[in-house]
Amino acid sequence: MSEPNLKEKIEAANAQAVRELNAAEGHWVGIEKAIKAIPGFKENLILHSGPPIEWDRMIDVQKRGIKYGAIHAGLAKTMEEAEGMVKAGEIEIGSCNDYFAIGAATGIVTHNMVVNVTEDVVHHNKAFCIPFEGRNGLGAWAMWNPEIERNLLEIEDFFAPIVDHVLKKNSGINVRAILAKGMLMGDESHTRQQACGLQLVSEIVPMLLSDPDIAVKDMKHVVEMFVGNERWFHPLGMSCSLASMRCIKGMPYCTIVTTIAQNGVETGIKVADMGERWFTTAAPRFVGTYFSTQWGPDDAVPYMGDSTMTETYGMGAFSAAAAPTVLRLRGGGWKEAKAQSEELKLICAGTNNNFPIPLLDFTGPGMGIDIRKVVESGITPFCHGGIVNKTGGQIGAGGARFPIEHYITATYAFMEKYGVS
Amino acid sequence: MEYKMFKKAPAVINMGVKPFAEGVKEQGIKTIHVSWRPPADKKLARLIGKVL
Numbered sequence: 429m430s431e432p433n434l435k436e437k438i439e440a441a442n443a444q445a446v447r448e449l450n451a452a453e454g455h456w457v458g459i460e461k462a463i464k465a466i467p468g469f470k471e472n473l474i475l476h477s478g479p480p481i482e483w484d485r486m487i488d489v490q491k492r493g494i495k496y497g498a499i500h501a502g503l504a505k506t507m508e509e510a511e512g513m514v515k516a517g518e519i520e521i522g523s524c525n526d527y528f529a530i531g532a533a534t535g536i537v538t539h540n541m542v543v544n545v546t547e548d549v550v551h552h553n554k555a556f557c558i559p560f561e562g563r564n565g566l567g568a569w570a571m572w573n574p575e576i577e578r579n580l581l582e583i584e585d586f587f588a589p590i591v592d593h594v595l596k597k598n599s600g601i602n603v604r605a606i607l608a609k610g611m612l613m614g615d616e617s618h619t620r621q622q623a624c625g626l627q628l629v630s631e632i633v634p635m636l637l638s639d640p641d642i643a644v645k646d647m648k649h650v651v652e653m654f655v656g657n658e659r660w661f662h663p664l665g666m667s668c669s670l671a672s673m674r675c676i677k678g679m680p681y682c683t684i685v686t687t688i689a690q691n692g693v694e695t696g697i698k699v700a701d702m703g704e705r706w707f708t709t710a711a712p713r714f715v716g717t718y719f720s721t722q723w724g725p726d727d728a729v730p731y732m733g734d735s736t737m738t739e740t741y742g743m744g745a746f747s748a749a750a751a752p753t754v755l756r757l758r759g760g761g762w763k764e765a766k767a768q769s770e771e772l773k774l775i776c777a778g779t780n781n782n783f784p785i786p787l788l789d790f791t792g793p794g795m796g797i798d799i800r801k802v803v804e805s806g807i808t809p810f811c812h813g814g815i816v817n818k819t820g821g822q823i824g825a826g827g828a829r830f831p832i833e834h835y836i837t838a839t840y841a842f843m844e845k846y847g848v849s
Numbered sequence: 850m851e852y853k854m855f856k857k858a859p860a861v862i863n864m865g866v867k868p869f870a871e872g873v874k875e876q877g878i879k880t881i882h883v884s885w886r887p888p889a890d891k892k893l894a895r896l897i898g899k900v901l
Contacts, residue, residue, distance in 0.1 A: 435900050683900075771884060800901045803893055806886025832889045843896055 431846040434681070438800070441681035445700060446778030446796050448675045449741070452548045454668030457600040459559070459588045463539040466527050466556050470539065472503060473520045477535025477733045478691025479706045480523045483514055487692040487729055489820050493534040493570030494521060500566060500580065501538035524734055525689045525696075526704065528674065530557035530666040533568035533733040533816050534692075541567060541580075542588040546603060546667035548675060555670035557663035559583055563822055568733075570820040583653075590642055590650050594635040601631050603668040604782055606661070607743065611783045616751035617665045618735055618744030619812040619825050625661040629654050666734070669741035676700045683842060684777050685740055685797040688811065688830070692732035695830060699799055699838050707841070709833040714815050716826015717757045723823040728815045731828050736811045742780030742795030744812045745827055746772045749787040754812060757826045762787065768810060769793055775801040775809065799842065802835045 431437070463469045474497045476490055483491070491511070498510035503519055513519040524531035529543065536558075537543065543556040558567040566572050566580055595601065606627045607615075613623035632654060636647045654660055673686045682700035689696055696708040711730035718724060738744040748755060749769040752762040760768075766787050773779070776794030784790040797809055808830045815824035843849070860879040863870035870882035888894035 430899070438900055774884070800897055803889065804897045804901055805884075806889055807884065836890050836893055839893060839897070843893075843900070848896055848899055 430848050434846050437681040438683055441679055442684060442777040445676040445679055445682045445684050450781050451550050452672035452675050453550050454546050454603045454671045455549050455600040456603050456664050457547045458545040458595050459542050459592045460545060462537050462541050462543050465543050465545050466529060473522060475522050475524045475527060475529055475537040477524055477531025478689045479694055479696030479708050481691050481693060485693060489570050489729060489818055490534045490692055493536040496566050496572040497536040497538045501540050525687050528555050530670055530737060531734045534570040535734060536567050542584050544663050544667055546671045548671045551675040553671050553674035555667040557667040560659045560662050562657055569822060587650055587653055590646060594639055598635050603664050607665060608782050611747060611750040611785055614751050614753060616744055616747040616754055618738040619754045620751050621661045621665055625658055628661045666737055669737040673740055678703045683799050688736040688740055689734040690731040692729040697834055707834040707838040709831050712828040712830050714826045714828050715758055716815055716824050718824035727817055727823060729818055732816045735813055739809060739811045742793040745810045747793040750785045774805060775807050799835050799839050803839050808832050
């Protein structure tokens with residue numbers, strides 16, 4: 429028998445969810461070793477992006493990331509040994525999202541890597557994301573050489589302890605406030621976060637300069653590391669999204685999508701009412717611009733990475749109107765950017781009022797993708813993102829229209845739960 | 850018999866595929882585009898009416 433007044437209960441739950449999401453306020457509160465920061469992490473655990481996937485079905489570049497990760501974590505000495513240990517179950521693999529972590533691209537997280545810790549200070553939910561190593565890194569891009577290892581160790585052993593120290597001493601940095609200002613300065617904060625990056629530097633540098641505990645030469649090098657990497661902010665925007673979305677997980681009757689994540693084989697969503705249950709289908713392919721003429725669609729893997737968490741919170745493709753520059757990657761301009769934001773608003777339960785966008789007449793972008801509206805309208809989410817090479821590394825950027833199949837299965841599951849037939 | 854509609858400039862409502870609307874609009878014809886796609890799942894299209 430169908431639940432009485434179900435439609436009204438859904439509407440009330442979704443309205444409450446939008447209020448909670450608007451109240452959520454993500455702050456960057458630390459940068460710590462994964463095994464210390466992430467509840468449930470173990471020494472022999474390696475995380476990856478997207479929904480859970482068996483080793484045999486995993487795409488080669490993600491397997492390579494896990495094997496390099498095993499070496500970096502001191503679990504194996506060779507790639508062959510690492511693969512054997514995974515197959516024997518001695519190394520466990522898991523989905524970042526199931527640990528409230530963001531898996532950037534291949535999404536490799538090992539116990540000894542450091543993760544940025546972002547906390548929604550209103551609802552006290554945390555999320556985690558490794559720092560951006562650059563275009564050639566292990567965690568995101570599954571690449572490894574002695575220089576990448578040296579850079580990673582410098583982030584883990586030199587950069588992180590100093591930055592964690594000043595963050596804790598100064599009660600963190602308000603990421604949501606930086607995102608809001610970035611939306612007024614040309615960022616949609618998925619593919620482009622140049623304005624947010626500069627604001628981050630302007631907040632962290634005074635903290636470093638005023639700290640008598642930090643040697644001047646160390647302070648200088650930390651600042652150089654911030655300034656030398658234009659995407660330091662990206663992991664903070666992503667983890668702010670996930671930390672903020674956590675406040676509606678498990679909310680009864682709520683039909684809002686709380687997760688979108690990909691592993692290069694499948695894309696998966698979670699829906700608030702149904703908690704941590706995954707609904708998956710084949711990952712979409714990109715339309716975009718390649719960084720070099722040597723690369724094209726045949727070199728790219730299907731969508732890989734959890735950065736699409738930004739879209740669940742109203743950023744990225746949903747905020748395209750804030751960043752027409754990003755639309756140039758697909759040959760568009762401000763008209764297409766505005767149209768994209770307006771179309772995606774149609775499938776949302778509300779708007780993110782923290783991010784008023786001038787081109788949307790200072791209204792916020794659509795936020796809270798409602799599975800009912802997706803299956804009813806046939807309009808599926810569009811998400812921005814980076815294009816990953818089959819052999820590792822980022823080779824381009826653009827966006828992808830997501831499939832509808834898993835929205836259909838999720839909606840059927842919701843209907844079944846409440847006896848609608 | 851006289852059909853008045855053929856004596857006036859047409860106004861077009863285009864549903865679904867946007868380039869069709871753009872093609873008509875480029876010819877100077879008043880055009881409104883409606884973003885619409887056919888239901889992906891017929892049974893679900895019926896059920897969704899009970900909760901949306």
